[in-house]
Amino acid sequence: MYLYNSATHKKELFQTHTKDHVEMYTCGPTVYHFAHIGNLRSYIMEDVLEKALRWRGYDVNRVMNITDVGHLSSDADTGEDKMLKGAKREHKTVLEIAQFYTDAFFSDCDKLNIKRPDVVQPATGLIDEFIRVISSLIDKGYAYVAGGNVYFDTSKLERYYIFNDHDEEDLAVGVREGVEEDENKRNKNDFVLWFTKSKFEDQALKWDSPWGVGYPGWHIECSCISMKYNGDYLDLHCGGVDNAFPHHTNEIAQSEAYLGHPWCPHWFHVHHLNTNAGKMSKSKGEFLTVSLLEEKGYDPLVYRLFCLQSHYRNGLVFSWENLDNAKAAYDKLISRIAALDGGDGEVDWETLNAYADKFAAALDNDLNTSMAVTCVYDALKAKTNGATKRAILGTFDQVLGLDLLKKADEKRAQQAKQTASAVQGGYTITGEGDPAIDALVMQRYEAKKAKNYAEADRIRDELKAQGIELTDTKDGAAWRRV
Numbered sequence: 001m002y003l004y005n006s007a008t009h010k011k012e013l014f015q016t017h018t019k020d021h022v023e024m025y026t027c028g029p030t031v032y033h034f035a036h037i038g039n040l041r042s043y044i045m046e047d048v049l050e051k052a053l054r055w056r057g058y059d060v061n062r063v064m065n066i067t068d069v070g071h072l073s074s075d076a077d078t079g080e081d082k083m084l085k086g087a088k089r090e091h092k093t094v095l096e097i098a099q100f101y102t103d104a105f106f107s108d109c110d111k112l113n114i115k116r117p118d119v120v121q122p123a124t125g126l127i128d129e130f131i132r133v134i135s136s137l138i139d140k141g142y143a144y145v146a147g148g149n150v151y152f153d154t155s156k157l158e159r160y161y162i163f164n165d166h167d168e169e170d171l172a173v174g175v176r177e178g179v180e181e182d183e184n185k186r187n188k189n190d191f192v193l194w195f196t197k198s199k200f201e202d203q204a205l206k207w208d209s210p211w212g213v214g215y216p217g218w219h220i221e222c223s224c225i226s227m228k229y230n231g232d233y234l235d236l237h238c239g240g241v242d243n244a245f246p247h248h249t250n251e252i253a254q255s256e257a258y259l260g261h262p263w264c265p266h267w268f269h270v271h272h273l274n275t276n277a278g279k280m281s282k283s284k285g286e287f288l289t290v291s292l293l294e295e296k297g298y299d300p301l302v303y304r305l306f307c308l309q310s311h312y313r314n315g316l317v318f319s320w321e322n323l324d325n326a327k328a329a330y331d332k333l334i335s336r337i338a339a340l341d342g343g344d345g346e347v348d349w350e351t352l353n354a355y356a357d358k359f360a361a362a363l364d365n366d367l368n369t370s371m372a373v374t375c376v377y378d379a380l381k382a383k384t385n386g387a388t389k390r391a392i393l394g395t396f397d398q399v400l401g402l403d404l405l406k407k408a409d410e411k412r413a414q415q416a417k418q419t420a421s422a423v424q425g426g427y428t429i430t431g432e433g434d435p436a437i438d439a440l441v442m443q444r445y446e447a448k449k450a451k452n453y454a455e456a457d458r459i460r461d462e463l464k465a466q467g468i469e470l471t472d473t474k475d476g477a478a479w480r481r482v
């Protein structure tokens with residue numbers, strides 16, 4: 001599989017430390033508010049990546065943190081703890097907020113068919129581990145205590161790695177929001193590993209440490225959680241592109257200083273979801289959540305399809321109009337699959353494998369999901385039986401996660417119910433449960449009854465033009481799409 005690597009700025013053959021096994025880490029949410037659909041774009045694409053790796057035969061161990069302490073309102077160690085902000089806003093304790101929004105996050109993930117990682121670790125559950133690693137960084141000379149806080153000393157590194165292929169806007173975040181200079185820092189890029197002093201003395205969660213009562217910085221959480229559950233060699237690190245700097249830069253600095261060897265060779269960054277007003281964020285414009293999409297009548301999987309239709313390294317523009325287009329595409333796709341006759345025939349494995357090869361080629365080309373979706377349409381047009389088409393779609397959906405067969409079966413069941421009820425005045429219409437078509441069939445019957453044969457023929461022609469084949473039956477008429 002070829003994947004773009006933000007660390008080398010190239011599309012590369014993806015390789016792992018251990019054959020056929022991937023140690024994968026994903027930066028998890030800071031659980032102080034609902035996730036907006038821009039955040040969820042990253043999790044959808046990371047989910048597709050994980051499923052694609054599994055589909056290609058890798059055994060994957062995926063680890064994710066839940067940030068429930070230490071993430072300040074600027075990524076660059078300034079401002080108020082986001083969790084505390086959430087607790088104050090809702091008059092709850094930080095732990096209540098963390099639990100509530102963790103549950104909300106996973107509920108959104110379930111609706112979007114995002115598989116739960118193998119390991120999910122809240123930061124507050126691993127404080128001893130953070131203290132152990134920070135102590136070791138001090139012992140090794142990579143960290144220092146100043147003004148009550150522990151800082152990482154970036155001047156001790158041979159190279160303080162900065163991904164330089166992301167938006168300048170991201171780089172500017174630290175600068176813009178971190179206007180008040182922290183005088184304890186020896187170097188501009190140094191960052192906090194452990195806080196005992198901050199401007200916000202009412203920090204709710206604090207722990208004892210060799211440097212005083214305090215709390216960990218955000219960056220150390222991810223390094224420690226990954227090293228604990230992924231081991232010393234991580235194969236693949238994922239996150240939104242806005243995490244690239246300073247968060248991922250600092251993760252690399254800490255982990256490599258601690259381990260004494262290179263840590264993670266491959267970095268996968270998902271780009272922003274934008275609105276016409278710019279990058280989607282919690283602070284500006286409409287706060288778009290999965291619940292809001294549902295309230296407006298969208299199946300969350302429509303949003304998943306919307307994300308899959310574009311490449312993860314391109315910015316994606318959200319608008320209701322764009323989402324409506326995805327909805328129309330999804331509905332049509334499900335209808336076409338529902339119309340497949342899957343009951344008869346045996347699966348033609350040769351055809352299935354040929355289509356699976358094309359699908360694999362799309363995934364192997366830097367996770368080209370829009371091409372993978374195109375493979376679904378190609379499979380529907382294949383010159384093969386319904387059983388084979390369904391088998392192909394089922395295989396693809398292990399990666400796409402669009403519930404293609406499930407939704408199609410639900411639609412068939414619903415149509416069967418509607419068909420049974422399409423009895424009007426003793427005239428039974430058997431079809432696929434499309435009220436517009438049923439109405440035309442009924443009009444033709446009325447015309448025939450009135451001996452208006454010209455009109456009856458006209459309606460039959462109209463139906464034919466719509467691809468409908470009509471047969472008169474003993475009690476009424478039956479129609480099907482041809």
Ligand SMILES: [Zn+2]
Nearest residue numbers: 027028222247
């Ligand atoms: Zn992280």
